[in-house]
Amino acid sequence: MSRRRQRGFLKPKNLGKTFGRFLKYISDYKLQLIIVGVAILSSSGANIVGVYLLKPIINEYIVPFIGSKNPDLTGFIRMILLLGIIYLTGILGTYTYSRLMLNISTGTLKRLRVDMFTHMEKLPVKFFDTHTHGELMSRFTNDIDALREMISNGIPNIFNSTITVVGVFIMMLILSPLLTILVVFMLVLMLFTVRKIGGRSAMYFMKQQEALGKVNGYIEEMIEGQKVVKVFNREEKIKDGFEELNETLRAASTSAHTFAGILMPIMGNLSYVQYAITAAAGAIMAVNGIIDIGTIGSFLQYTRSFSHPITQISQQMNSILNALAGLERIFEILDQEPEEDAGSAELVYAQKDRDGMITEASEPTGMWAWKIKNGDGTVSYIELKGDVRLENVTFGYVENKTVLKGVSLYAKPGQKIAFVGSTGAGKTTVTNLINRFYDVPDGKIKYDGIDINQIKKSDLRRSMAMVLQDTHLFTGTVMDNIRYGRLDATDQECIQAAKLANAHSFIMHLPEGYNTLIHADGSNLSQGQRQLLAIARAAVANPPVLILDEATSSIDTRTEALIQKGMDKLMEGRTVFVIAHRLSTVRNADAIMVIENGEIIERGNHDDLMALKGRYYQLYTGMLELA
Ligand SMILES: Nc1ncnc2c1ncn2[C@@H]1O[C@H](COP(=O)(O)OP(=O)(O)O)[C@@H](O)[C@H]1O
Numbered sequence: 001m002s003r004r005r006q007r008g009f010l011k012p013k014n015l016g017k018t019f020g021r022f023l024k025y026i027s028d029y030k031l032q033l034i035i036v037g038v039a040i041l042s043s044s045g046a047n048i049v050g051v052y053l054l055k056p057i058i059n060e061y062i063v064p065f066i067g068s069k070n071p072d073l074t075g076f077i078r079m080i081l082l083l084g085i086i087y088l089t090g091i092l093g094t095y096t097y098s099r100l101m102l103n104i105s106t107g108t109l110k111r112l113r114v115d116m117f118t119h120m121e122k123l124p125v126k127f128f129d130t131h132t133h134g135e136l137m138s139r140f141t142n143d144i145d146a147l148r149e150m151i152s153n154g155i156p157n158i159f160n161s162t163i164t165v166v167g168v169f170i171m172m173l174i175l176s177p178l179l180t181i182l183v184v185f186m187l188v189l190m191l192f193t194v195r196k197i198g199g200r201s202a203m204y205f206m207k208q209q210e211a212l213g214k215v216n217g218y219i220e221e222m223i224e225g226q227k228v229v230k231v232f233n234r235e236e237k238i239k240d241g242f243e244e245l246n247e248t249l250r251a252a253s254t255s256a257h258t259f260a261g262i263l264m265p266i267m268g269n270l271s272y273v274q275y276a277i278t279a280a281a282g283a284i285m286a287v288n289g290i291i292d293i294g295t296i297g298s299f300l301q302y303t304r305s306f307s308h309p310i311t312q313i314s315q316q317m318n319s320i321l322n323a324l325a326g327l328e329r330i331f332e333i334l335d336q337e338p339e340e341d342a343g344s345a346e347l348v349y350a351q352k353d354r355d356g357m358i359t360e361a362s363e364p365t366g367m368w369a370w371k372i373k374n375g376d377g378t379v380s381y382i383e384l385k386g387d388v389r390l391e392n393v394t395f396g397y398v399e400n401k402t403v404l405k406g407v408s409l410y411a412k413p414g415q416k417i418a419f420v421g422s423t424g425a426g427k428t429t430v431t432n433l434i435n436r437f438y439d440v441p442d443g444k445i446k447y448d449g450i451d452i453n454q455i456k457k458s459d460l461r462r463s464m465a466m467v468l469q470d471t472h473l474f475t476g477t478v479m480d481n482i483r484y485g486r487l488d489a490t491d492q493e494c495i496q497a498a499k500l501a502n503a504h505s506f507i508m509h510l511p512e513g514y515n516t517l518i519h520a521d522g523s524n525l526s527q528g529q530r531q532l533l534a535i536a537r538a539a540v541a542n543p544p545v546l547i548l549d550e551a552t553s554s555i556d557t558r559t560e561a562l563i564q565k566g567m568d569k570l571m572e573g574r575t576v577f578v579i580a581h582r583l584s585t586v587r588n589a590d591a592i593m594v595i596e597n598g599e600i601i602e603r604g605n606h607d608d609l610m611a612l613k614g615r616y617y618q619l620y621t622g623m624l625e626l627a
């Protein structure tokens with residue numbers, strides 16, 4: 001938020017290009033835009049013509065009426081009616097274009113939001129590593145809002161004002177070139193004054209925005225960290241911090257509005273002065289017979305509607321530039337490279353015929369196969385078993401910082417492979433690579449003998465379920481959240497999975513059982529309960545490969561012992577990668593990898609590693625604590 005507020009004043013980097021892309025977006029509404037153009041023309045045109053009519057009305061009717069005993073009003077009334085019709089057309093035009101622009105803006109914004117959201121779903125995990133939530137959120141909120149303002153107000157206003165200024169200027173020239181020169185001269189003087197005052201005011205407005213951003217950021221941070229604040233009794237301290245920021249905001253805000261406050265009356269008074277001078281000049285000219293009364297009447301009316309649109313244009317210009325800067329940030333997201341996927345191997349239902357040949361099936365058979373398209377157009381099938389191999393994998397999230405250094409390991413179908421090691425050693429990273437959250441060079445990771453880069457990402461991920469280190473629950477019922485693992489699972493299957501994960505008993509104690517609503521990422525559940533739900537979610541997916549990243553770290557030892565049976569059942573017949581904090585849970589693994597600093601320093605089963613009397617032995621016997 002804070003960053004966004006300050007950046008709100010950034011001008012677009014590439015104005016022309018951004019505006020061009022914007023035009024493409026609204027070009028869906030070509031016909032409506034043409035109507036808008038016509039409506040704006042008729043709206044400002046009606047004003048201009050209406051004012052011009054004052055001249056004949058004054059000259060031909062009002063002036064001759066003066067002193068006449070019984071004037072013929074028919075012509076006058078006809079003129080007034082005409083005036084009425086013209087202004088009505090203007091009102092209709094204004095209504096039409098505002099209504100249509102509303103349509104265009106809401107429609108365009110909807111499309112932009114959809115495009116942005118859809119595109120975001122295609123972006124790689126890496127993108128979310130490098131962009132904060134707040135930053136992404138502000139594109140959907142602040143930037144979109146600025147754009148709404150620009151489409152529904154800014155653009156039609158600028159268009160309208162420009163036509164008015166040009167039209168009025170031409171009409172004034174036609175009426176009286178001499179008076180026009182006078183008006184323009186005074187206007188330049190006025191604008192100069194405004195600029196002088198306005199410039200300082202803009203600086204204070206900028207300071208105000210900056211201060212506001214800091215205040216908002218502070219509030220946001222303190223709301224999020226409320227518990228920590230309380231734990232360390234920092235309430236008074238943070239109040240002082242807030243006080244300080246708030247005072248800066250108050251001061252900046254006062255200065256900004258002081259100048260803005262002076263500006264308006266000055267402008268107002270100056271325009272009266274200008275009006276009076278023009279009227280006086282007109283009167284002198286009329287006395288000398290250079291100009292008639294009707295012309296002065298019209299002309300004076302025009303001068304009143306001349307300066308207003310000029311200030312409008314300069315104001316709207318700022319808000320448009322601001323909106324375009326926001327649009328540029330939106331396009332920045334749309335231009336992000338989507339997650340690449342060159343993989344073509346798909347997961348299909350399969351069956352084996354009598355000679356052991358694998359063929360594709362159209363119905364679930366309980367057997368899956370990888371369907372590989374060969375270069376010569378033929379397809380071949382490889383049974384999905386869950387054999388995972390890493391060969392000399394070296395990887396880093398950012399350049400020049402290797403996290404994994406030459407990791408090799410294999411997991412045969414049905415094996416349980418455990419990773420142990422200190423925090424930050426690289427355990428989660430290994431699993432991030434196996435399901436292609438991040439890419440590794442070709443040929444380094446093989447799944448059932450196939451290079452994982454050749455496997456379609458969605459199918460690869462479908463073949464493995466993951467219980468992530470930080471569980472995430474969605475708004476919805478408990479049942480919905482379990483079913484997230486496999487959308488076509490029946491209620492019965494979900495409950496079965498919950499029982500397997502030992503989540504059933506606590507779910508039954510929730511106010512509405514499986515129909516209890518979970519909100520705000522499961523804040524109404526304990527950390528351990530959330531993990532149990534995450535395990536149930538993985539169980540319902542029923543995949544051949546299972547990755548459990550500290551899945552039971554927040555579950556107490558007693559409950560863990562209780563679910564151990566269920567977990568064992570869940571792991572049965574699957575290839576499982578398990579990262580565990582508590583070493584007791586990995587004892588029965590087929591192979592245990594001890595990872596330190598991105599390297600596997602020891603490997604083997606529990607007995608091997610105990611006999612080795614190395615790192616694992618130290619960890620297990622408690623000589624070394626897992627950090
Ligand atoms: N998304 C990321 N971007 C950059 N560095 C990361 C990212 N995730 C993890 N790391 C770094 O990689 C190293 C290994 O992390 P990780 O695999 O999560 O460790 P752990 O063994 O605790 O699961 C750590 O030094 C961590 O700082």
Ligand SMILES: [Mg+2]
Pocket residue numbers: 427428429469549
């Ligand atoms: Mg981890």
